[in-house]
Amino acid sequence: MKVKEKLLQVMDWIEAVENRLIESLSAEERARRGEVDHWSPKDILSHVVAWRQTMIQMFQAREPESVFRTMEEVQPANTFIFNAYRDLSWTELEAFARSTRDDLRRLVSVHSEKDLTDPKRFPWLEGQTLWRRIAGNLVVHPLTHYAQLLGEVGRKRESFELQIEGADQLLGLDDDPAWQGVTIYNRACAYALAGQKEPAIADLRRALELNPGLTEWSKEDPDFSSVRKDPAFQAVYAR
Numbered sequence: 001m002k003v004k005e006k007l008l009q010v011m012d013w014i015e016a017v018e019n020r021l022i023e024s025l026s027a028e029e030r031a032r033r034g035e036v037d038h039w040s041p042k043d044i045l046s047h048v049v050a051w052r053q054t055m056i057q058m059f060q061a062r063e064p065e066s067v068f069r070t071m072e073e074v075q076p077a078n079t080f081i082f083n084a085y086r087d088l089s090w091t092e093l094e095a096f097a098r099s100t101r102d103d104l105r106r107l108v109s110v111h112s113e114k115d116l117t118d119p120k121r122f123p124w125l126e127g128q129t130l131w132r133r134i135a136g137n138l139v140v141h142p143l144t145h146y147a148q149l150l151g152e153v154g155r156k157r158e159s160f161e162l163q164i165e166g167a168d169q170l171l172g173l174d175d176d177p178a179w180q181g182v183t184i185y186n187r188a189c190a191y192a193l194a195g196q197k198e199p200a201i202a203d204l205r206r207a208l209e210l211n212p213g214l215t216e217w218s219k220e221d222p223d224f225s226s227v228r229k230d231p232a233f234q235a236v237y238a239r
Helices: 003-024 029-030 042-059 069-087 091-111 114-116 129-154 158-170 179-192 196-211 212-220 231-237
Strands: none
Touching: 003 042, 003 114, 003 129, 003 158, 042 069, 042 129, 069 091, 069 129, 091 129, 091 179, 114 129, 158 179, 158 212, 179 196, 179 212, 196 212, 196 231
């Protein structure tokens, strides 16, 4: 299966996740007002949708200066998004969510397989392929926020299951060791945070084999606090 087909399938999956999450929110959760440093469910969805729109604008303009490269640039943008979208109604927000998903689907559909996979096709992406930028913005980014949201509203089991299912979806996109390594590493973090020591350590070991560049950060990553003193965890680094 070509990358375009696989990417469109994963886009269908995250759309279904988003729709189910919205439908499952209670009236109280929908009505909740957030703060700039503690978002409500509506703020989180607004944030995800606004960044989708930002990516669409980047590709329409083809302007390198549109790309945020540092947290110093991203944080003010997130604050702007929070303030700009917080007064949207749920009806308006859901309509905007649908339109941005449709626009991104069209963006994928009009590009060839070469456009999506050639790292030199868009110089302003600085060596990153188009499909990876889309997958990061449209799948990885919302997946992170939706799992966090489920945890914050007390649905921790669903949060964990979403992260595991998301990893499985992402692993199917590319066999590249670096991609596989990062995805398995994130799954290891989910296992560790859920208190599942053995799969967490097994995934961590595999992730570092595939992508050794993750090694130094993994030694400090707070996600592994629950297993850091375990001899099996320490053995990962003794090899």
